[in-house]
Amino acid sequence: MKLTTTARPLHLAGVLLLASMWGLNWPAVKIALNEISPWTLRAIGLTCAGIVLAVAALIRGNRLSVSRREVGPLILAGMLTIAGFNLFLAFAQLMTSTSRAVIVTFTMPVWTVIFARLFLAEPLDRQRMTGICLGLAGLAALSWPLIASGGFSIGLIYALCAGLCWALGSVVTKKWPVDAAPLTVATWQLLTGAVCAIGGMLLFEGIPVYHGLAESTTLALLYHVIVALAIAYLLWFAILPHVPLGIASLGTLLVPAIGVLGATILLDERPTTMDYIGLCLITLAALSILLPTGRRRTE
Template sequence: MSTNRPGAARVMLVLLGLLWGLNWPAVKISLSGVSPWALRSTGLGVAACTVFALGLLRRRPMALPRGRERLHLVVAGLLNVALFNILLTFAQLGAATSRVAIITYSMPLWATLAARLVLGERLDTLRAGGLALGAAGLAVLLWPLLAGGLPAGILLALGAAISWALGTVYMKWARLSAEPLALAGWQLLIGAAVALTGLMAFEPGRHFPPWSEIDVRLLLALGYHILFGMAAAHVLWFSIVARMPAGVAALGTLLVPVVGVSGAVLLLGERPALTDLAGFALIFCAALCVLLPARRTAPR
């Protein structure tokens, strides 16, 4: 794919922020009628099929990597896709969607910290300040909840953010050389297989409500999640990565929690507390510090 159209890539990045951001309330509404494991196995399965179809249409090598890369791919798929998505699903069952979205996007902070410990990457002043802002944001967000004990949904959201960060650092450490679309497709397939295993093991019985009990709101939310929040968004994301530097693309995803929190307020009727908004502002600024490109000293 051509990489000389930054304007089109920026438009696609804004569209991705809208798709992934609105997916947060869509998942919350879908969970009111669909079981958690069924929702994830269906969404991840359709997304995997879509990515493989795109790879075949573009004539990319989509075969499973050989040797040690196969093991690395499985570990990355478990961390990046399976564990991340499953934890987030149950997090939204136990906490407000806006609060879960805010905590999840502390991921760049955990990734920066893990890269420092695992990869030996140095922290410049901007990133160190970002870590401090992120810690302050999490403290402001979680402090009012400590009196009654942290809800399970909050802990699961933290686990999802850490899992996503560890998966990102693991992929960098493993130095996977396979086709990016193939890596994405197989990771999504691994996530779908794990979710399907959970479905068969933990959710006997009905997974979707009967047609007579499905209202328009649930049907629209479920259709949006599967077709747009998972399948179309992943295809869009890989197209963006092919057109833009990875750092710039990652910076653009900061639009997602903004849309997610706004969508939770407008579509779900949630009213974030002042501490939620303050924590969100601090974590957003912290992620911005971490994702901005490092300054380089100009040669004399």
């Protein structure tokens, strides 16, 4: 869709707003986890977001039904992209600093390129190879000082697993595309993630018992559910038809930077010099992978 000169600034502002919503969600989740267990938090958030998207899809006239052959790939993608991604992140933030978790997680484009090569036989051009090398260098900058000092945390492994889940889910979505509106696909995936989170909650934590929450925890939970999930997803699908997917994807590169800044201000975290170097290298890696070359621009 061709953009008008009046619509473009508004939609680009929407991309920046979306990146801010998702970036600030990282410290919000960390605060909420102080009093709410990981499985319960994800069960609440994903269920509410899935219901909101389902209602939005019906209001827009999108059908929620899909063919039987598409149910399996949709569920698998939801288990990876939504359930695995969000659950690993919750445990990552319990066991390491939010700033490090967000940096490691956003190696997602690097793993996506690698898995696309392995499972989809997509070519690896020089630009993508550069991105992979930068991403691995960023991981080394983050992890090696911690390993050398004995301060390496399992939380970084969980964050890495979250990025791997997202990448695998993206490959599944591309390998078995679904003939349905993007909002319908997102609804299915979120509700799949919600079912997984509810099952884990009942299995490992039991039925949650209501108890009074601190004001900061309540505000963080409301932000996570209403702003970062429900409103942000609706904003994403409102923006997507009006901007190139590449620009929308590049806008999400702001998420880790905003997440680190939010953790510094709201959580009083103090990232090290190597953390910032890792952030820069991984951001450059994603930029290298997401920016189109001449060939990809033509495609």
